[in-house]
Amino acid sequence: MCVVFKMIMRTNGKTQFDDLIHQYLIIVVIVTVVIADNKTLFKCPGPSQWKFRAKSECKDTDKYICLFDENGQKDEEFCGSWPDFENPGYKQILLGGTTIKPCSEDRYQPFIFWTNGSSKCVFEKENCNQEGQVTHSNGTLQTNRICRCDYKNNYDYVFKPKNGCFCLPSEEDCSCYVKSCQFGYILSRDYECLKDSKLKYNCPEIYRDSTDNEISRTTIISLVEHVTPADSVEWLAVIVTFVCIIAVLVLFVVYCLRKYRDTFGVSLKSRYMQDEVVRHYSPKKSNELQTRKNGLSKYETTCIIPKDVLDLQENEITKWRTKQMLFVETTASKKVSADMNTNGLVIISGPPGSGKSAIAYNTAFMLEKNEEFKILPVSSPEEIRKYLLPETKQVFVIDDPVGKYTVDETCVQGWKNEETFIKQTFPAWANTKLILTCRTYIYNSGFCRRNEEY
CATH class of the missing domain: 3.40.50 (Rossmann fold)
Structure with a gap:
């Protein structure tokens, strides 16, 4: 597309800026339409942009709905008659029509889900993947994961949690540290240094399974509620569009300057001198201040x-x-x-x-x-x-x-x-x-x- 930059001078020796600007505008419009028409790249707006998108699409923010279409595997937006809701722990998707679906494994919804406020379950579960942490409970559709320090590797809580055994990461500091016990002592499941095992413990034992080591890996590659990549825009097309717009602006300025000079028959230097004289004139400001409705003048x-x-x-x-x-x-x-x-x-x-x-x-x-x-x-x-x-x-x-x-x-x-x-x-x-x-x-x-x- 940028070969058009070569079409600046015509063989008759005079540049035709009008035609050139029209050619550039056509290119910009084509590139913009191609980007806008790429529906597969559309992504439901986040909470901070939801109201703006809703007003531009449906005027009434309560009627704007954006949900994930499982058939087309993409986000779809439309204007509904009225917002719908689901019980805590559930969301809505498009599957022919609106369909109820539980939150994914990595997210939870502790309160009512409204279609006019979001397109996915609102909170992301903690991963329990900081140093020394293991997962005590994976949580539910309405609750977060519960973490625990790995006593089997000598990890104890920096700050003792309310429960004593496990920690709620959304409410408490669940940081762990390596606790040193005396020679011959081991750290028990109650996070005490003991020489001999007790018959009864307050905290349950940690059982290893395949999911303990997979949580940190699976959270990296999980779909996380079908969110499409943030960098889904074709950056090459954006760069080309930006360059073309800058070229149009430069050509337009040059065209206006030439037109200005031809019309008034004066050089830029003489026009600049006239402008300097005009700058010395400054109209007086009125001393009367009009008071606004918020009390400020x-x-x-x-x-x-x-x-x-x-x-x-x-x-x-x-x-x-x-x-x-x-x-x-x-x-x-x-x-x-x-x-x-x-x-x-x-x-x-x-x-x-x-x-x-x-x-x-x-x-x-x-x-x-x-x-x-x-x-x-x-x-x-x-x-x-x-x-x-x-x-x-x-x-x-x-x-x-x-x-x-x-x-x-x-x-x-x-x-x-x-x-x-x-x-x-x-x-x-x-x-x-x-x-x-x-x-x-x-x-x-x-x-x-x-x-x-x-």
Whole structure:
């Protein structure tokens, strides 16, 4: 395709940029269509991209469904009439129609599976393949694997687990270390150095079987819920497309410069001198500041928050101001307001439809009214860093910070990366506040609860 680069000059001595640009555009369109038409490379979006894909395909995020098609051995997306669900431990696939199927051996689903939030069982089981670890139990469709330190090779727990015999890797530190016993003593199944064996032990014996040594190997090559490779894009086609687009842009700039010079009959040097004179003129800024609906002036916000983002924030605040007219104070809302006065960060958890967001915005409106705080609805700690004004009283509100229907591991990692920033920004005495809302089953999974340490 790149042989077209040779077709720059015609025999008549004059370059025809219009024709050349048209040829390049045709090539770019063909390459793009070939890439887009490769349906076998499609992959269901992850939790962080699910909403964006759903809005672009179905407008209504509750109607977007993406499941694995066992007949075609690929992911398929479509707009359904309404989201469907399955009991914990199960998911849905396409097999002619939607069909129930248990989670694979390497994943588990501890709560209800919704088709409008994910395409596979939400959690991946631990491998129990760290130094000294063996598998005590493979878990169930709803529970994680249980690990244990290999006492037969003198491994003991760094931190004693609650059970004493086995360890829950999703809740405890299951690290093992080599424990040295005195000469003539051996490490028992109860992780005690004994000279003679006991008649009764608290912990069961570890029995070796073929699966113990295969877990680490099989997890590497397993299909892991039919996930297609992340690098499934044809990179050669992408590179060719990128090069062609750059070539079009370069040719377009050259064409415009030639057109500009031919039209006005002036050289680039003289035009540059005229532009330098124009730069000395600077219109005066108006001293009158227009106040936005979130309390920030137009001058304060437009240089920090993009206009489109600011408009979305204003719409969100306006929506909740309207709902606020019907809000009735409850014991929960009073408790949150009181906690907000003594803490920089508050997490509100509850089941869907329990009024978490209403209480969050009611608290924000109270801070706005009584202490002149500025309300900023955001979606991630990165946006907090981006829009933070240290000299201004601000209250940030985030709904479902780590996922609405399932836990978004990308969001969780984002909060971990900003841990130091969050601790420094939201101490109890600061002029900056943060209110998070979280569904109960997301909160109970431990991801939101970690933020309480901030």
